Amino acid sequence: MDLKNLPPAMISQLVSMVEDYINSSRKKYAPQAVPLTDAQRAAMQPFFPAVVLDSARLCVLHGTRVSNPSMYPMAKMMGIRNLPDFADMVAITFVDVIVSHQEFTDTLLFHELVHVAQYAQLGVKEFAARFVSGFVEGGSFEEIPLEKTARALEARFGQNAGNPFSVEDEVRQWRAEKI
């Protein structure tokens, strides 16, 4: 099925299900998540505003994986293929709670904090809407602009962590161009 032919009512239903998944996952993992360490904060401080670094919470899972949204069986029945498998991802950010399947490196933390900055600017509803529309347009998780931006900025950080830039400005600029 061509995702672009999905009726608008179905798209908005998917958006609200993704939104529910984000909110309920955040609630689930928040109690076991901790603030950045001083070292992590020092490494990220040149790139992110204090509000992002203050609000972010980290959680490393051991012996368990993040589960996929409960709507997946339904989405599959609707003929949607290529759904991202969250259990296979290195880490996932739910608003300000970053859940990882492995220990944090600075590069991984940077990437996920870009998502925290995106959530902070967009709000959960808009983030979910862009997640779904990006998937529908691009056909895969990798093609979602929220994800592509995070990867591009992560690469920039990885190439030269000694050359600071404002992720907040980058996200704002990206958002202005996308609208």
Ligand SMILES: [Zn+2]
């Ligand atoms: Zn990402």
